[in-house]
Amino acid sequence: MIKKNPYEKPHEHLIKDAKKLVQAYPKVPVTVDCAIFGFEENKLKVLVIKSDLEYYQGHYSLLGDIVKDNEELDQAAYRVLKERTGMNDVFLDQVRAFSNPARHPGGRVITVAYCSLLNINHHELKIHDNDLNWHSISTLKDMAFDHKEIVDECYRWLQKMIQEHPLGFNLLAEKFSLRELQNLYEAILGVSLDRRNFRKKFASMDLLIDINEMEQDVPHRPGKLYKFNFEKYEKSKRKWIGIDF
Amino acid sequence: MIKKNPYEKPHEHLIKDAKKLVQAYPKVPVTVDCAIFGFEENKLKVLVIKSDLEYYQGHYSLLGDIVKDNEELDQAAYRVLKERTGMNDVFLDQVRAFSNPARHPGGRVITVAYCSLLNINHHELKIHDNDLNWHSISTLKDMAFDHKEIVDECYRWLQKMIQEHPLGFNLLAEKFSLRELQNLYEAILGVSLDRRNFRKKFASMDLLIDINEMEQDVPHRPGKLYKFNFEKYEKSKRKWIGIDF
């Protein structure tokens, strides 16, 4: 894409054979790594697996895979997710690429990090693989590769996104109580929130549907259950203008 | 990174030779493309160059280059920037990767988009290359590759970032008037803002240093000049908690 000699007349150095050009490019192995978040016992967790590299024996790594020839990055990430959790229709978004040449002991590998959010209870499958497990985000360390850095980045990304978009609902069941919702926000943001103000805030958004059901099997007074009104949200997404830093 | 057979005992399929593993990965040409933004005549502009591919003859493309062996993506983007603008210390940040297998006519190429902001007047160099020029963002179209999509994405990214971080100052001279600052925000966000409220907002942030100088050579009453107090900003960066969508 760099033009080497700008002083020649343009048509004299137009490249005719794009294929040949690309064939001459250096090539790099590219992978995707997924930070798959779930929420359980009022804690944010991430799905990890024991590394299959002797070099990282005993260390956890994120779920990832190579990107196939002619595969979209999004596709590759989705493939990893589906193979591992058996789930469709899962929230998934690209966070960013990591390219430290020393990040993989086997040589240069560029990886693109994805963040995924799912309801842990819908993920019955394949967890019997006992090297695969949900790990609390707060006690993670000693991961393989640069995966700790990737998790940290994805976590920051999530903290930001959850405040601006209704992502959190992906981590809960379809029906949830306001308490569960608040616990989710408190756990992810690492703060405690005033219950009345929290409820008032969501009430004023008018995006929760009261389905006239109550929590079941809770060891205390049951709360009302709600669904998130995705349809209304999609219609009313407002653009926000406000300078604040 | 995928473990093939979870039912064998773990140590039996630990991979000893990480190098061999990586050598077996499919490899992809990777490039970086920079959306380099500048501000001039109250318009947001982006630096583009005529494509050197016959396939895209006459179309503009972003500045980009291949990523070298063992080069960080950030490095590669910075290299492109420096080669083309001659500038150091320029704001540069990764936006995201684009991986459509059909995005390059020469075959599969993954590119990582970067967004850069600079003061157009500091960029005297190399612009004499007459295929290189600043193009108003609002009238861009028919770009080579998926570069229009990349510019759009970078522009949205910028619109968001400028509201939450003091990025805009990278597009202005070190000394600027409040009017210039407001013009910048209006141009990038595509809205018009109330002058008194805009000034009140920045006054309340207390991050502008009044340097007791006035604009020179303006065809009207000159305004006061300010600098942005980066030092104070760095110290006081507040974490923002607020749910809003």
Next chain:
DNA sequence: CAAAGATGTGTAATTTTTACACAAAAAAGA
């Protein structure tokens, strides 16, 4: 010296955010 054009400033109304306490419901255990 008049006209044109941009700078610079304050206040009142509205909206949003924050802090804070108590009664009612259900479950658990005596």
Next chain:
DNA sequence: TCTTTTTTGTGTAAAAATTACACATCTTTG
């Protein structure tokens, strides 16, 4: 069945932030 415990559910007042809005001043230009 009654008492205790725990959690739900709700309103108001103060403070802070945002919005809408108009006029006098300064500088250049002709």
